[in-house]
Amino acid sequence: MTSSALAPPTLLARFRDVRALTERLASPLSPEDQTAQSMPEASPTKWHRAHTSWFFEEFLLGPAGGHRPFDPTFRYLFNSYYEAVGPRHPRPHRGLITRPSAEEVGRYRAHVDRAVDELLAHAPGGVHDEIVELGLNHEQQHQELLVMDALHLLSHHPFGPAMVQRPADAPTDDPDPLPQSWRAVPGGLHEIGHDGKGFAFDNEGPRHTVHLVPFEIAERAVTNEDWLAFMTDDGYSRPELWLSDGWAAVRRHGWRAPGYWRQEEDGRWTVFGAAGVRPLRRAEPVCHISFYEADAYARWAGARLPTEAEWEVAARDVAERRGGLLDPDRLHPGPAGRHMIGDVWEWTSSAYLPYPGFRPAEGAVGEYNGKFMSDQHVLRGASCVTPAGHERLTYRNFYPAASRWVFAGLRLARP
């Protein structure tokens, strides 16, 4: 038996695992929690569960033929942004789609799961691997979004309800952060981008040469303790530290601390997270900051953000990673360590643009990445709510500069 003959069962097993994790993440959320939408950029949990299923129906089961759609209206309701597929429900109104119910969405998922199971069991080896692989990676992205969006929704509740139970062994101490240190990276020509072996999103390639000036990169991410020093030094009140748009955002939104931070009556800072409000821990990487804040902090620290090329070159040599979401009850970053992947996404100074020679895929899936390449900023690494196995050295995450509901922090570079 060849390894290629073995592939389909393995893919199917992964399919089942990924699909099950989505449901496990959604399970502590009530039908009500799963329906509300807290901002146009966020989607209801229920929508994420349905949209990831629609993706398999639209791009795998439909083209494969013989599939009976669970409900023909879902093609309109659960298309996200694929213009080539046809009209779709407007994103800002996803929170008004009270039907189907969360329970019905569960039946929809089961229907799709059965159909995919059936299809993969009988299809010639590997013929659907590519699109299934894409669908699984797509669903993993939405798993992180599901957590981000649910947390954002709950953060609007005046009484800060918990999404998950606080783990019994949740740490209660506040250890000192790892001291900062710097690592030199040589300049000259480097290769970055995905080499085409194994799965990657289209935006990670083609692999290409970049010329870098020698630089140093911080060994650990900026911590909450670091950030408190920035705040104490009036970081949020000094326009000279900020990009012009960033300073406008500070004033417009009244930012004076990272997202989800709350100052208690006694002056202490607490953080709202998936397990509700908990004390700030100094050693953890700062999280839920915008690009503007990351940039201002770096300027204040006499450093700068790395470019994405610098980040990738520097990260290549760091073996240690920390996996996320293996335990869905632990939805916050651990103490900042020497790894560069798995605590918080790290804002880079790079705009999200096509690599030289980039070509999106043909057809509707070509809309997956390329059409968003304007006015977005690249984040690298992965966060504590990125599904384990989804992280990749060449991974290019991207968000608008003012976004704060991402599990995002920063790492310094210099000079």
Place this chain on the structure above:
Amino acid sequence: MTSSALAPPTLLARFRDVRALTERLASPLSPEDQTAQSMPEASPTKWHRAHTSWFFEEFLLGPAGGHRPFDPTFRYLFNSYYEAVGPRHPRPHRGLITRPSAEEVGRYRAHVDRAVDELLAHAPGGVHDEIVELGLNHEQQHQELLVMDALHLLSHHPFGPAMVQRPADAPTDDPDPLPQSWRAVPGGLHEIGHDGKGFAFDNEGPRHTVHLVPFEIAERAVTNEDWLAFMTDDGYSRPELWLSDGWAAVRRHGWRAPGYWRQEEDGRWTVFGAAGVRPLRRAEPVCHISFYEADAYARWAGARLPTEAEWEVAARDVAERRGGLLDPDRLHPGPAGRHMIGDVWEWTSSAYLPYPGFRPAEGAVGEYNGKFMSDQHVLRGASCVTPAGHERLTYRNFYPAASRWVFAGLRLARP
């Protein structure tokens, strides 16, 4: 045994009936349906169920003493607009309050019901009657709002889901409307307003004298057939028919038919209602029109809207009424008849202002009506979704001029 001794049981029975009707109205709505909010002016079903219970906790059980609130956070979450009670959750964000769940709100209601039962059973006869009566009328108002708001939410769904089952005996014919006719009402001095016997809202009094010029009033409301003639005559395209603000609203919103009307591909008009989409019936009173549309129609017809004083004087002599909501499965108006109460609220030409000598009640309940007396328009009568027994000849309903989610139509007056 005196009749006064009998009063408390009767009030308690009414309390139970009213409270039960709210739950019956909500019962076809899923937890998801009960949570979403389609516009700032509308509230989630769940919120209506909780707020009407909060009203009894805040104004009856709390002052009576000895009451243990079901949940102390509800005082903040379910206060509507009573400044004197304290801070409250902002109205436009009611749809983000996913906790408590619809089910938990059911337990809250039962908790309050038990407490009120208990209180009324043991209190000296009549001591709480006034506030209980107010609470019941308050809840009846919210029953109509609950239906209006749920219908508005479902109307945003691209596939027009039904709120209730279409009754098996729903009419399928399209009978001719009752012919229009006019009734003369003499001018001179008339008394209007509530005389203080039995319950009325504070805004219905004091009873006072008005001087009227003789006028005629239409015997039946304007029908869908009438409205089609207005549309055919380009009523929505002729600025000379409209108030300036009304014409601006027509252009801004693109109005070309009443709310919930939809034109099918073959040109026929259908109407979205509680039982889903159904064919337009010509004999029914036109419904879901704004004040601006009512006013423009009257001008087009060479007539005018009656003032609220004219309406009340004219209605005094019309015996027949049609009760609403007795059968929650019938949530649309019947054919326009000679009655003036029970099909659709009727826009008057009157602004909502205090009657001469008006004084709001003392304390927080004084905020019930008086503070809304600017830039609102009076509607008279009652609609098919006004609870039976809640209608009153002197009742003053009020909405902003552009509102279309009210079950509102019009009746002509002249000259």
Place this chain on the structure above:
Amino acid sequence: MTSSALAPPTLLARFRDVRALTERLASPLSPEDQTAQSMPEASPTKWHRAHTSWFFEEFLLGPAGGHRPFDPTFRYLFNSYYEAVGPRHPRPHRGLITRPSAEEVGRYRAHVDRAVDELLAHAPGGVHDEIVELGLNHEQQHQELLVMDALHLLSHHPFGPAMVQRPADAPTDDPDPLPQSWRAVPGGLHEIGHDGKGFAFDNEGPRHTVHLVPFEIAERAVTNEDWLAFMTDDGYSRPELWLSDGWAAVRRHGWRAPGYWRQEEDGRWTVFGAAGVRPLRRAEPVCHISFYEADAYARWAGARLPTEAEWEVAARDVAERRGGLLDPDRLHPGPAGRHMIGDVWEWTSSAYLPYPGFRPAEGAVGEYNGKFMSDQHVLRGASCVTPAGHERLTYRNFYPAASRWVFAGLRLARP
């Protein structure tokens, strides 16, 4: 020679006087001042000068025949809101119409003046009187608007420039206000509205009967001293004093004093006016308040606003008036006295609605008043910037409730 033979010269003289006053009011304003628009509700000085000329071209010279328009594009540029005349430049963009220049508008005015002169000199006696009279009253309204709008514009300048020179004899003392007193007005049937003798706007009729309850009315308007007491008693911080929409406006706009009031560093209040910033004078009627503030003050004072019918009945017996704008260098109210006309417009509690039997004029001039009869509030009297001779006992001025750039105050009524 009959009096009717004398009328045309008299009207022509008035025509010249009114036209000249407009130019005199505009003369201290530079071409730049005359072009800018500070909010959609306000218009540039240059626009007022042109629009009042357009009115004569459109409604007098054009229909009379033989008139060569000064510039055919002006029909589009300087139509205000007459739908029947054709399309027009959108009101919020009047400040972008930099051509024609202020000087060119002067030539336009002269062109129209000559044509009207010519027409009236040769037309059969009285044939154009009605429309000329309307045009003159129209222009007088715009004279007041011109001052209001120019003042509003200059108030946005960070350094408070003056529109007119402070008169050499401007008072510098701060005399005590006239003590308040009350006058009883009997109830019963009264006639109000214009009786058709002499000019009146269509909205002032028909004269009709109203039934009033006996009431008392204050002999003088509320003064700045009175208002300071309201402010000291936290009037702007107590929601129970305010209409719901009014309280929302207070919070949205951050109101804590009347419009154009400024608190200096030493705590004293000054007022920005046509002659620049000057100290607050306690005896003057409070000015530049919204309807919401007038209503809240009255509630705080244990009184109420009069209805427009009460105001008119009460004012009938007050002989003294104070003329405005005779001296364009005096653009602020004098000390509050016993007159009811000529210092500040007085907010009433009445909504702006048609009188019983009201019919707008035929044709485009029918749009003058009637189409604004929704969600506006009636003011009575006249202000220090109302042209002398334009005031009238039956005059119905109207503005939205939040307006503060009007020269408006209030007078109390009770009970």
Place this chain on the structure above:
Amino acid sequence: MTSSALAPPTLLARFRDVRALTERLASPLSPEDQTAQSMPEASPTKWHRAHTSWFFEEFLLGPAGGHRPFDPTFRYLFNSYYEAVGPRHPRPHRGLITRPSAEEVGRYRAHVDRAVDELLAHAPGGVHDEIVELGLNHEQQHQELLVMDALHLLSHHPFGPAMVQRPADAPTDDPDPLPQSWRAVPGGLHEIGHDGKGFAFDNEGPRHTVHLVPFEIAERAVTNEDWLAFMTDDGYSRPELWLSDGWAAVRRHGWRAPGYWRQEEDGRWTVFGAAGVRPLRRAEPVCHISFYEADAYARWAGARLPTEAEWEVAARDVAERRGGLLDPDRLHPGPAGRHMIGDVWEWTSSAYLPYPGFRPAEGAVGEYNGKFMSDQHVLRGASCVTPAGHERLTYRNFYPAASRWVFAGLRLARP
């Protein structure tokens, strides 16, 4: 006499020339034209004239000592965005600053001119050269902005008034465009950025190495004829050609042709420009397009935009340039030729980001460029309204992606 002794007179001569050109550009604009502001991103002519003078007062005359400011309020009124200088008038309200007048601004300019003349005449050689040079380049930038902003303002006038007289020798033919051709540029390591010799803005450096893949670049810019083909092929209606944000902009703004294009009743296209409306000329480079449109066109054409590094490397070998603004009566691009500088700014695919090792200048002038380095797009070349002598191979212009009032077009690259 050494050449260094000669330098100050030369700089002074240039100072006088540049200052005079600003006034010559403003001279056809009336005081009214010079005051209005058509959008927050644009500024009144009068403001440009004053702000460029303020720059010399703030950064040259003030620090040099002994200068009496023309008017102390101007420091607040005419600061653009320098946070370090202090508070300033909000940009969106520049159109409400009717005082000082355009004439007074002329006096302000003369006052500053005299003071700079005086200072340069007596200062030790070269001591002020750097800041004067910056001030001149700053004023040249504002000369282009002045024309852009005035044109934008006039484009809002419903009757398309001209800013300048159409030159007597304005071409009336419509010659065929130059045929397109492609030039190969070798890949590998290239140096880009300013080398520090002569003036450059801080954002043009440091010079640094980039690695390029071999590519081809078009010999001439995309023409109006090319663009008509894109429109004929439904370019504005096919979402697959557009970035996601670009497609949203197309729908939001209703774009269906470049800015200032107008379709006449007979279907022909005309263009609004400084000399009023004129027929479209096919051979001219397309102008007044957004980044989104440039990007969509390139995708439609099977090509792409060049990066700014590619553009700079390719332009290095093109000798010919076309100077702008030498003749202020010619404010539109000539036919597209082989030059890369002087017709239209060319959108590149590059985001506006700091070059490796970039450091802004110390003090307030450090705010000149660096703080805008987010969410802007680089344009290269220069336009027909860029002052002659201001263009530079390394010049980095930048605007947000949706901007259409820039004189901007595009040049294709491939593969």
